[in-house]
Amino acid sequence: MMSRTKVLPYLIENRFHVFARNKECLNFIKLQRYSYHGSEGDIQYIQNSVVPTMHFQDSLPRLPIPELDKTCERYITALMPITPSERLQNTIKIVEKFKCEEGKELQEELKASNSRNKHTSYISGPWFDMYLKSRSPLVLNFNPFLAFKDDPKKEFNTQLIKATNMLLSSLRFMKSLRAEILEPEVYHLNPEKSDTPFFRKLMRLMPRKFAWYGAYLFKAFPLDMSQFNNLFNSTRIPRVGKDEIQVFPEARHVIVLRNGHFYTFDVLDGDGNIMPPAYIFSLMSYILTDSCPPPSHPISYLTTENRDTWAEARNHLEKLGNAEQLKLIDSAIFVLSLDDESLQEDLVKSAHHMLHGPAYNRWFDKSFTLIITKDGKAAINFEHAWGDGVAVLRYFNEIYSDSIKNHFVRPKTVPANIDASHRVRRLDFVLDEAIQSSVQNARDKLAQQTNNLQFNILQYSQMNRESIKQNKLSPDSVAQLGLQMAYYKINGNFVATYESCSTSAFKHGRTETVRPVTKATKRCVEEFHKSNPATSAEMRALLKECTKVHNQLTKEAAMGQGFDRHLFGLRYMAEKHNHKLPALYQDPVYLEANHFILSTSTLFGPAFSGGGFAPVVPDGFGIGYGFLEDTMGFLVSSYSPYRNGEEFVNALKESFDQIHKVLEKS
Template identity: 55%
Template sequence: MVQLPNLLFTLRKMEISQQGPQAGLPFPQQPWGDGAAGPPGNQGSSTVTQGPWFDMYLSARDSIVLNFNPFMSFNPDPKPDYNDQLTRATNLTMSAMRFMKSLRAGLLEPEVFHLNPAKSDTDAFKRVIRLVPSALAWYGAYMVNAYPLDMSQYFRLFNSTRLPKPGRDELFTNEKEKHLLVLRNGNFYVFDVLDQDGNILKAAEVHAHLKYILSDNSPTPEFPLAYLPTENRDTWAGLRQELLNNGNKEALGKVDSAVFCLCLDDFPITDLVHLSHTMLHGDGVNRWFDKSFNLIVAKDGNAAINFEHAWGDGVAVLRVFNDVFKDSTQTPAITPQAQPAPVDSSRVVQKLNFRLNDTLKAGITRAKEKFDSTMQTLTVDSIQFQRGGKEFLKKHKFSPDAVVQLSFQMAFLRQYGQTVATYESCSTAAFKHGRTETIRPASVFTKTCSEAFVRQSSQYSADQLKEMIAQCSKYHNQLTREAAMGQGFDRHLFALKYLAAAKGHKLPELYQDPAYGQINHNILSTSTLSSPAINIGGFAPVVPDGFGVGYGVHDDWIGCNVSSYPARDVREFLQCVNKSLGDIFNVLEGKPVRS
């Protein structure tokens, strides 16, 4: 008997083949996957354990900055005057709170994949399905090719923090707390954004409190506490215990339990490279990277979300990202001309003070030195290929995702003369607690095609090269389909390895084979995201000699945002990607490939 989730993805394959496998930025940072989320509606503090994926994340001892946390940047508000920092921060905060209230009240529209939106994504169908008993609603949706996706991660979006512990971290959630954490210039502020009855504070009051914080001239602390979460997790765990022992339990509790962290930066964004560095890691002073997410708003209104990855992946973050952008731009809580409420914010906004002894000061100093030296090694650059995008490629009956992935293979071959292990995320959210599976874009087909374009283009006609692209596209669609249906090999092999270790068995020979190590040394780590709300997104490489490749295929252009450490040359790689895309488009237009 065919299982319904598998049937879903068999049906979904036509859509996937045209648009790529992702619903956002599902897990770019490790080759083996994500953790399942805990139970929805969790009240009070919790440290729920949900199996091997959580163990993998929470046991990792490397700094979460660059190694795990990615970012997604919002497009500007289409109304230019609404991009004032205070106005935009207020509207984004209010929209995030509306999302949280809808989620917790059970009123948030479910995440649904519509194969036939003309039938299922309509007000009429939604009215009907509400009348169907919950036990039968799934089948009612199934009859019109609408499939609900897993949303069990969503409760960790708010009031959640990753707590450092020796050997293995914990996830903490306290939905009872009502306050927002605001960071500005390395200083910590909190104020309630919900009243005693759980209602969202009036926008004019949030406006007033944020204006008060922006007017505070407090200098950056001599020892900025925010450097500590950028440390090795065991080091940070020890320093956190020192903070607790030194009388900071109440202040740390406010940080941990805050609804989310709003970061107000005191400078404008100069260009896309500056944007990526700012939103991916910043200067270490004005972020709390352990929070479920940081909502960052720069002086000129540029905004982004940087999120911690242990609790969930980009599917959940993209949902709140899209909803917050839409709500804040279409139904903003305040206008640029709005006046803040006549309240005494000095009595409402609490500035958190931390008691630091010599051990803590020395720890912050060391963390800053390590952070600064590491960030200096990261290079980020981007391109926008303007000759065409999704519409052009679909017109020629090629998968846009497959074509862009092929361009990465061609680019690396052109730059370094070889092909390498490549990772691409694929969402499996149609399964209960589904997270991601790996697509392996590097194949015998992409290798043959890449060598034909890069080394032997004069030996082939445009039609022959086009046929090679078609083979790559067809096989990539198959890989995507298999990954989405839970038929990829990466998660299965990881689970078997985990079980062997858990039962005390000797590690099977497969895992000791150099080939297994090589295929998991992902030099090209890639992830795609596409949304009208997103300006750009990105992440760091997963290995020292790798590239972190974020990309999006839009209707009429293709964007790539790539990072590397000194072992690789980002600018040259992007030039090779641009050349590869140009060659592919030439072939599809019947033009010769230029050397």
């Protein structure tokens, strides 16, 4: 039998044509789960999987450490389209020295560390540290949002009904996960053979330490699910210097935020069973009718602060006698925000609302916040340190599907005959002048930041996912090419571009970077902008070359063979062992290559209506994009006065018009 380290690169190279990108994994992970959705009388579980949820976890392959030579080669290749030749020559010399000297030593240290920690991946610990040591505020810098589609049945899109049903579906998902009856995450290359009852029954009989190999024989590839343990009852605690993630699995309550107030009540009984829908419906109705005026200094604003500033303020809050209240927020299953604003169909207003506000009605430290507006629009805003897209998107899609299929509360539901005021607790906080001043400072800083944040939207219907595939092109490569064309139209050059890719095929995999700017995209973009461009046949050939190169980069990244995380791990070793920082990391070219002007992420799924994030650098663009039914959708964020988002979106439309014109002639 081939070893695990040899099997996975083999199967990805020969079987996975384009594996799941971090925020696009639903392109590949089938949503048709072998699961049980009970009758309306059975509310405890969302699924009843034959195969235990974590059945494959012990046998997952480990994330490989790339060869140093290959990493250096890939790094230089990525620099070629964005770096002037005279500067590149100097960088090549720096890289050669690194490869033969400091890099060689750091590679051995990284391998030795990896050998001592066989239970995890070489990137997991350093990646957690990277997030938790950052002192930047979570809002705008890390937390993204994902917006749900409306319930197809309009009468279920009221705030009270939707919030109650999504809360119940969330609890059903959580209980199935903890009972190990939630379907494992598996990529089925041949669903007809492996996405079947027979496969599942056979896998259940397979010992856990061999289960991955059994799935491989069916061309089914289990994914890492370690991050799911941080999905519920989890929070990021601010600490001076480095935050920490804490999980409180025994807690049975949720936190509901409304009008800046925190309400809490138990949603599980003493035996861990979900409380009756009419009971939860009554408590939610009570909260929505509470007429208590908003607090003058909502402490939620503190979660938008610099992490050291927030850590010090939190310590002061606890000394004032608020430790119990903070513990209730930290340990809650999750936070549900009931907003008084109505968004209607205003997509730009919705993006601002779901990403950063109203901050008085958010707690950005929680693993995720489920947001329901007054007119029934729903989204999640999630903290990124604990995990990536695989866990979040699985939860996102499952609760949408369950909440629109199993309407446990309806327009005619009668609230339970209980005194809700004795079961719902509103948290009160003791504040002094110092905390009030801290809250006001946080509010002012956030207003200044968000006032400069712009969102612009493109919904392009001339091309869609299927029409692009019919031309034997990758939809993602075409989307990325359009982004490069748009930037080139405005600025006349190419810049560092980031696209995330999941490495969840490996134990404790996180993400890897795909660098979409290649020599192929550069040639294609420049040809499109010539006054006398090539023929349509020649342009189609250039488009196909872009897809070929992009797919290869994506395969390498999914195999753990990108260069970004490897270089990050080597740098981490240098800092950990107090080595002098190698010249490679001080090279201005390296710094520019990691200053991502275009930060991009793609999403696709039946529950998804939009999503986005802020730019990762002040002079950049944050671009969330996806394929919705018959359109390509792009949500572009930017900061004024650095960038003009409207100009970029107009250039993006022109770019897709040019690509579409070529494909029309094929």
